Amino acid sequence: MEFSLDARTEDLRADLLDFVATCVEPAEAEFDSQLAARPDRWAWDTVAALVDLRTQARKRGLWNLFLPGDDGAGLTNLQYAPLAEITGHSRLAPAAVNCSAPDTGNMEVLRDFGTPEQKRAWLEPLLAGEIRSAFAMTEPDVASSDATNIATRITRDGDEYVVNGRKWWITGAMNPNAQIFIVMGKTDPSADRHRQQSMILVPRDTPGVEIRRGLEVYGYDDHDHGGHAELAFHDVRVPAANLVGEQGSGFAIAQARLGPGRIHHCMRSIGVAEKAIALMCERVEGRVAFGRPLSEQGVIRDWIAQARVRVEQLRLLVLKTAWLMDTVGNKGAHTEIQAIKIATPATVQWILDKAIQAHGAGGLSPDFPLARQYAGIRTLRFADGPDEVHKNALARAELRRQAKAREARHG
């Protein structure tokens, strides 16, 4: 057992920390004003300030860090994790280094399951940061954490598939440059529970695709990364060649996509927590109430200590999970992936709440990133299924594991 990072990771960390602190964070204000000046508030990814950051990032070799293998930076999960954390320091950072969801997961899907033609059409421009994508799975009328509830239909009709259904919380899809949607739906409603679903590529401009509205999370429309769209698909026809993988493999692809997606989210969230702790510490030293700086008051100290103690534990579990994914595969890391999915939003939400409280009313305002980060982290308690579903599954696995151990002991 060994807790230090390897040399390549340390080098990349130093470079990325510098890039985020000296280039990305200072560019936030300019990005906001440039975006505000645009006619389409959702067209975020082509704003000059961001394009410029992307150019710099590519030059510095800080590009597609999330992607193992030759198409990306070739890092392991364990090497990427500490870098993903740093991208949590600024809301522009993930996109600046082309590591922002949902494109990351979509690139992985296309890389691992796409045909050569699909890769040429969509993966290449995504890797180059030229277009954006969306992943359309969640539906408004059902508990989507149970994949058998998916109601969208994908029906074969000659050389085409016809898509009908309604989706919501499709992150990034309000952006006109989100040119391709990976849509999950049922092709085989009578097949086995986990063979009913397929994924299909639906270009944004296909007739029948309706962009209904951008949903708000709390009051944030998140237009600066493409919002969260409600979509409807009305007899949307795409060539049969747009199917991702084989028919009936939708559930399996979704599962494959989840592991890395979750660990990226978790590491970035830890970066969010670190930023919040830093802001909280800075704030409480400047403020005086009732004769003493806030930083000397016991309750504030208690928050800071708890925040540090919690985040240290959490980070180690996320890193161990990354290591497991690298060494025994996503399946072998299944329990740990669930564990970090449960632990991360709870911990980071707690820290953000305290950081907000330490800021007084300002903490809820746009003058600090805290309230907005709170909103984002809060959604993680639902994303890919609510906490309760994951806790239930993790407990079931634990019960099985313990039963086996008892059997082993008692012969």
Added chain:
Amino acid sequence: MEFSLDARTEDLRADLLDFVATCVEPAEAEFDSQLAARPDRWAWDTVAALVDLRTQARKRGLWNLFLPGDDGAGLTNLQYAPLAEITGHSRLAPAAVNCSAPDTGNMEVLRDFGTPEQKRAWLEPLLAGEIRSAFAMTEPDVASSDATNIATRITRDGDEYVVNGRKWWITGAMNPNAQIFIVMGKTDPSADRHRQQSMILVPRDTPGVEIRRGLEVYGYDDHDHGGHAELAFHDVRVPAANLVGEQGSGFAIAQARLGPGRIHHCMRSIGVAEKAIALMCERVEGRVAFGRPLSEQGVIRDWIAQARVRVEQLRLLVLKTAWLMDTVGNKGAHTEIQAIKIATPATVQWILDKAIQAHGAGGLSPDFPLARQYAGIRTLRFADGPDEVHKNALARAELRRQAKAREARHG
């Protein structure tokens, strides 16, 4: 001891419940679309749908319920409390019955401390619901919970006072019809700690009053009740007759204003919690996951039970506080007022969080009122001073009380 409401309160409750459920809640959507159609998004209180509700409310005698004595409905705090709760069911309800903050507190100040001329000019139109007001106390650069930190200066100059300073989180002040601001500032910086401050009436259109921006809470600008303004006062001159009460009485007036204000907030918040419980119960019966309705799942049941158990306890403490204010006065009820100030947002925030979780991602969206209510309740953990200040003071009082009791026992 007796836990039933008196006949007048029961009658008013029945009438108000009916009014809110059959008139106010159904008018929310129309109000929103009428407001959206206006050129000034902040000009909320003159929207036709709301004006119409106000007309109905006056006719039904559901008007100025918050105000004891002849100017208002003549109710005690204990009688008003269950009515205030009902106004928590719809965000339009408080204004529909002319019981919305900050006008309620401002009317109390004018009624109790205003000169006849001040009353004629501002109290009368406020009582009639013709204009709105704001209360400008919180400042951006200091911990405002400590009144001695107030930096705004109110300086006598001949027959006038000159106001200079900066304020923020001035609720309602973005509304152009918020015609009068009660501004807290220091007139006597060298006086005793609690005699340095005064309050003064500043009409909105006085030269030097700058409306800087509307602050957002989470992403909500709350334009539909006048927002939360950042204001600057640059050499703002008002007649000396605009002083409220005598010079140096600002702190005392602020204290007098707080008691009723807090209890109103608390009761309304309990109404918010009840609405959230109702929505949560409705939601979980419709949703099925993994073969069973959410309403039959243990963790959901646990939330519902805890929500009910918590809100029942909280309501009784708020009612007892109202009774104490009626029988021994705000000073005698000081500890209880602090206690409900501490307990209410914590409890209601917890309930809202669970109700949101039970709704899945929809719970954070504008399709349900939960996320927005969460944002509003969250601010109460700072409003009139953060929880931590109140806990500290309440504990100090408890320590004193216990020390006295020990002395009494041991002679």
Added chain:
Amino acid sequence: MEFSLDARTEDLRADLLDFVATCVEPAEAEFDSQLAARPDRWAWDTVAALVDLRTQARKRGLWNLFLPGDDGAGLTNLQYAPLAEITGHSRLAPAAVNCSAPDTGNMEVLRDFGTPEQKRAWLEPLLAGEIRSAFAMTEPDVASSDATNIATRITRDGDEYVVNGRKWWITGAMNPNAQIFIVMGKTDPSADRHRQQSMILVPRDTPGVEIRRGLEVYGYDDHDHGGHAELAFHDVRVPAANLVGEQGSGFAIAQARLGPGRIHHCMRSIGVAEKAIALMCERVEGRVAFGRPLSEQGVIRDWIAQARVRVEQLRLLVLKTAWLMDTVGNKGAHTEIQAIKIATPATVQWILDKAIQAHGAGGLSPDFPLARQYAGIRTLRFADGPDEVHKNALARAELRRQAKAREARHG
């Protein structure tokens, strides 16, 4: 609505407070040493110091306060509740005024369901404080919160019933003066779910009654109020006339016994919490660490404030429940009885934990009553069924209530 106590209650409170503070608490040490000197550590209720307190209590009219009607002090639940609270200040107080569980509940059962002969034999000496009793319901091998799980059999055989089974956690039964056991068992295993059980009176010295051992709670054997026995009944024969009520009424009698029992426990627990707060406040003023008394440290203040805020809310709910029992009956108060059963141990346990922490290691030692009270309160999270069962039932009722309300609204 009215929150003051009536004159009789106030008088009794003053008298009882004085009695507990000046007679009962000072007698604790002598009671302990007298009991320690006895050959049978379980024979607690005939120790001279306690007998003496009982004599005084009867003289002062502080006797059988729990029992409504002519047999007792004739108080309502609402009148008794604040008195029960005071008995939580000293572990000897309940017995000193003949208001200690499980005798209180057993006296109620005998009073309400006993035959004249049963009353003469057992109720009268219990009312006089001459003997003790036990209530034998909980069983070791099953989840006893589900009454259909009860395995003890009570079989009719001619003029007798024959009892076979095993019980545990039978409080008070180690005391040789606990002369009568009320035993719950199944007489009719094939009857309806709630008509299978009966209760029967089993005198302690009946052949076949085996007192197996005194169970410890944490490390406490609670010998000073009769311990918690594990019992076995081996073909124990009692006359058929020993049946309490009619055959098959066991479940109904158990339910009837629960309401008052719970409210007594809850009120006493609030007294325990008040004592803990008092001890905590006293402790933290005497101790200095790192240059400041503990009482001036923020985290300690936070505990004290939260303790006060929580206990105030809890007490009001218990009092309201008492009032409901008096005005609409135990059935009408069902939800509230469940609510206080859930809320009380959680709240009081939290307060005791903080009071212990404020005392440092001493808080866990026998030098303070806190750790022992913690152990006692902790058992209430199981007694009469674990919290989880009650939360589940309360939530089910809430869901039903809300569904009805929705129906009413939507016609």
Added chain:
Amino acid sequence: MEFSLDARTEDLRADLLDFVATCVEPAEAEFDSQLAARPDRWAWDTVAALVDLRTQARKRGLWNLFLPGDDGAGLTNLQYAPLAEITGHSRLAPAAVNCSAPDTGNMEVLRDFGTPEQKRAWLEPLLAGEIRSAFAMTEPDVASSDATNIATRITRDGDEYVVNGRKWWITGAMNPNAQIFIVMGKTDPSADRHRQQSMILVPRDTPGVEIRRGLEVYGYDDHDHGGHAELAFHDVRVPAANLVGEQGSGFAIAQARLGPGRIHHCMRSIGVAEKAIALMCERVEGRVAFGRPLSEQGVIRDWIAQARVRVEQLRLLVLKTAWLMDTVGNKGAHTEIQAIKIATPATVQWILDKAIQAHGAGGLSPDFPLARQYAGIRTLRFADGPDEVHKNALARAELRRQAKAREARHG
């Protein structure tokens, strides 16, 4: 970064797991009955069943595992940590492998600071498991977490030191075979804050040493590992050569002793938590309530999941701390040592509470180890200073660290 254990640790783990499961756990009952049969309940360490386990352990090479270097097993902290965890599975395990507190810490002190003569007299028999020792630091009348509060005096008088003072919570000291006490006291009250204290060796049978009483934790006297004594030292004279290290070095030696002591406690506590999870899982599969096994009920599942998620995070932080101690020393690991001191008891206490609740009343009884473990873990929230002191210090360090980082950034 690498999360697998090295080969030696894996081998030792396998062997120790087998030894604890097949030899130690099965011996618990016999040990209890042999100890119960002794005239002196405190004379635990010479009970045959335990002596026998020690003999086996030495043969297997499972001996003095805690001690680095040639005197012990020569393991690093990181290698020992997973073994210490396993000793948490049975309360006899630590002593069986001669790794039980406070002897471990005392052996470290003697090894690192003792004179050759002191080592011969006390370290050798301790390493051989022939005698026991105690560490006398905590005092009853002061907040001992602040070392400057120590009131015991150690005064030079010719060739001797004279010890006067009172100590309590001196674990192990009731055992007549605890032959040597390391006593902390003030030699130089006027020296610098951290140079006032010294440590001195006081043999148990020195005149003036008074063993006052064994303190109970909750109701447990812990006689089976020597109890927790209250001691008084009345003019106790020992040779000057009994001083440990130099005069004035007491604080420094105490600090040096703490690091390893804490990490041992933490790892063992994690073993306690794992045992509790195993018992909880076993219990809930056997019990049926309301038609379903407890193991299928959502709230129970939630506890199991949370327990697993928390303990995984905690273990990693403890292991990282061990690694830091090995690589950068105890001083470099200071913050992490504090962090695990804070996190461990809170986490393990929570898990034990849920495991108890899952067991129903049995969970509090001696039929399961849970309540007793709860009592033991609860003391860790005070041992070596209460949580609050450590949180305060950790926060102060965090604030300093963040201030430096800000400076570095803004240069």
